[in-house]
Amino acid sequence: MPSLEEELFPSTPGKFKGDRGHNMNRQVYRCFASTSTMFLWALFLIALTASYLSFQGFVDSGSRYLSASWGGINWEKQLRSSAQIQRQGGFSVLVTGAAGFVGSHVSIALKRRGDGVVGLDNFNDYYDPSLKRARKSLLETHGVFIVEGDVNDAKLLAKLFDVVAFTHVMHLAAQAGVRYAMVNPHSYVHSNIAGLVTLLEACKNADPQPSIVWASSSSVYGLNDKVPFSEADQTDQPASLYAATKKAGEEITHSYNHIYGLSVTGLRFFTVYGPWGRPDMAYFSFTRNILQGKPITVYRGKNRVDLARDFTYIDDIVKGCLGSLDTSGKSTGSGGKKRGPAPYRIFNLGNTSPVTVPTLVSILERHLKVKAKRNIVDMPGNGDVPFTHANISSARREFGYKPTTDLQTGLKKFVKWYLSYYGYNHGKPVNY
Numbered sequence: 001m002p003s004l005e006e007e008l009f010p011s012t013p014g015k016f017k018g019d020r021g022h023n024m025n026r027q028v029y030r031c032f033a034s035t036s037t038m039f040l041w042a043l044f045l046i047a048l049t050a051s052y053l054s055f056q057g058f059v060d061s062g063s064r065y066l067s068a069s070w071g072g073i074n075w076e077k078q079l080r081s082s083a084q085i086q087r088q089g090g091f092s093v094l095v096t097g098a099a100g101f102v103g104s105h106v107s108i109a110l111k112r113r114g115d116g117v118v119g120l121d122n123f124n125d126y127y128d129p130s131l132k133r134a135r136k137s138l139l140e141t142h143g144v145f146i147v148e149g150d151v152n153d154a155k156l157l158a159k160l161f162d163v164v165a166f167t168h169v170m171h172l173a174a175q176a177g178v179r180y181a182m183v184n185p186h187s188y189v190h191s192n193i194a195g196l197v198t199l200l201e202a203c204k205n206a207d208p209q210p211s212i213v214w215a216s217s218s219s220v221y222g223l224n225d226k227v228p229f230s231e232a233d234q235t236d237q238p239a240s241l242y243a244a245t246k247k248a249g250e251e252i253t254h255s256y257n258h259i260y261g262l263s264v265t266g267l268r269f270f271t272v273y274g275p276w277g278r279p280d281m282a283y284f285s286f287t288r289n290i291l292q293g294k295p296i297t298v299y300r301g302k303n304r305v306d307l308a309r310d311f312t313y314i315d316d317i318v319k320g321c322l323g324s325l326d327t328s329g330k331s332t333g334s335g336g337k338k339r340g341p342a343p344y345r346i347f348n349l350g351n352t353s354p355v356t357v358p359t360l361v362s363i364l365e366r367h368l369k370v371k372a373k374r375n376i377v378d379m380p381g382n383g384d385v386p387f388t389h390a391n392i393s394s395a396r397r398e399f400g401y402k403p404t405t406d407l408q409t410g411l412k413k414f415v416k417w418y419l420s421y422y423g424y425n426h427g428k429p430v431n432y
C-alpha cells in the first residue's frame with residue numbers, strides 16, 4: 001500500500017527510487033514532501049471550508065453571511081418606529097425592493113398618508129448602487145427605515161415578522177430587465193423564483209398573515225397580438241426568461257393563495273418611468289447618451305415597424321399600488337394553516353396609450369434641447385416584444401385606477417429630475 005506521502009508525491013521511476021547516491025537529496029525531499037503534504041492538507045481544508053461556507057451562504061438562506069447587518073435592540077427599535085401607524089385604520093407595510101425605483105416611491109407615498117413602512121433591499125449592483133443609496137437617504141428623511149438584506153434570507157424575514165405584525169407586504173424586490181436575462185439568467189431564478197418562495201413561506205408562517213401585493217409584469221403577455229392586453233388573455237408565450245419568471249410568480253402565488261389562504265394581488269406593470277428611475281431602461285440610458293453626445297441604439301421591429309410601449313408614469317403606478325393595498329382583503333390563514341378562501345387578483349397597471357420608441361426619442365430631444373444620434377437597428381431576438389398595450393378596466397372597476405400623466409408630461413418631469421440629480425443645473429433646486 002502506498003503511503004499518503006507516496007500517493008501525493010509518487011516517486012518518479014529511476015530518479016529517486018533506489019538511487020542510493022542521493023540520500024541527502026532524498027532526506028531533503030522527504031522533509032520537503034512532508035511539509036508540502038501538510039501545506040497541501042491545509043490548503044485542502046481551507047478550500048473545503050470555503051466551499052462549504054459559500055454553499056451555506058447560497059443555500060441556507062438563514063446563514064449569518066446573508067444576515068450580517070441586522071439585529072440588536074437598536075435595530076429592532078428602528079424597525080418598530082418605522083412601522084408605526086399614524087392614521088386610523090392604517091397599515092404596517094413591509095416593502096421589499098424599497099431602495100428600488102417603484103419601491104422608493106411607494107414607500108414615501110405610504111408613509112405620507114400615515115401608514116407604517118419598513119423597507120428591505122439588498123442594494124445589489126445590477127445598476128449603480130449609489131442611486132439606491134441616494135433613494136435610501138431620501139426615504140430616511142421621510143422616516144422610512146430600510147433593512148439591508150435579501151428576500152432569500154429566511155431568518156431575517158422571520159425576524160422582521162417577529163418584531164412587526166405587518167398587515168401587508170408590498171413585494172417589489174426582483175431582478176428586473178428583459179434583455180439582461182440572457183447575460184445572467186440565474187439572477188432571475190434567484191430573485192424572482194427562489195426569493196419569492198422564501199418570502200411567501202415567511203408570509204404563510206406569520207401570525208397574522210399579511211396580505212400580499214407584488215410586482216408582476218406586462219411582459220407576461222409575451223408574443224400575444226390581441227390588443228389591448230387584458231388579464232383574461234392567455235399568457236403562455238413568454239419571450240424572455242424575465243417574463244417566464246414573472247409568469248411563474250403568478251402561478252406560485254396562486255398556489256400559496258390556494259393552500260394557505262394568503263391574500264394575493266399581482267400587478268402587471270407596463271414599462272414604468274419617471275424621476276428616480278432605473279438607469280438600465282431605455283428612456284434613462286437614451287437621456288444619458290443624448291446629453292453626452294453619444295449615439296443611441298433604437299430597435300425596430302419586423303417589416304420596419306416601430307416598437308411601441310404603453311409607458312406608464314410612476315405617480316400613476318403608485319396610485320395603483322396604494323389602491324391595490326387598500327382593496328386587497330385579508331389573508332385567512334394563520335401559522336401556516338388556511339382557514340378559508342382568500343382573494344387572488346391580477347391587475348394591469350398601464351397607461352392605455354402606447355407610444356413608439358422613435359416618438360419617445362423625439363420627446364426627449366425636445367425636453368433636452370439636444371438632437372439624438374440615432375442608430376436604428378433591427379430588434380435582436382433577445383427577449384423584446386414588439387408592443388404592449390394595457391386594458392385597465394379591471395383596476396378601474398376595483399379601485400378607481402385612472403392614469404393621468406401622458407408621456408410628454410411624464411418625461412418632462414423625468415428630465416427635470418435627471419438634470420438636477422446629475423448636476424446639469426449647477427446645483428439649483430428643482431421641483432418635479
Ligand SMILES: O=C(O)[C@H]1O[C@H](OP(=O)(O)OP(=O)(O)OC[C@H]2O[C@@H](n3ccc(=O)[nH]c3=O)[C@H](O)[C@@H]2O)[C@H](O)[C@@H](O)[C@H]1O
Nearest residue numbers: 176177178217218219269270271281282297298299307384
Ligand atoms: O413592462 C414591463 O414589464 C417591463 O418594462 C420594462 O421593459 P421594456 O418595456 O423592455 O423597457 P425598456 O428596456 O426601457 O425598453 C423600452 C423600449 O425601448 C427599446 N429599446 C431598449 C433599449 C435600447 O437600447 N434600444 C431600444 O430601442 C426596447 O426594445 C423597448 O421597445 C422594464 O425594463 C422591465 O423590467 C419590465 O418591467
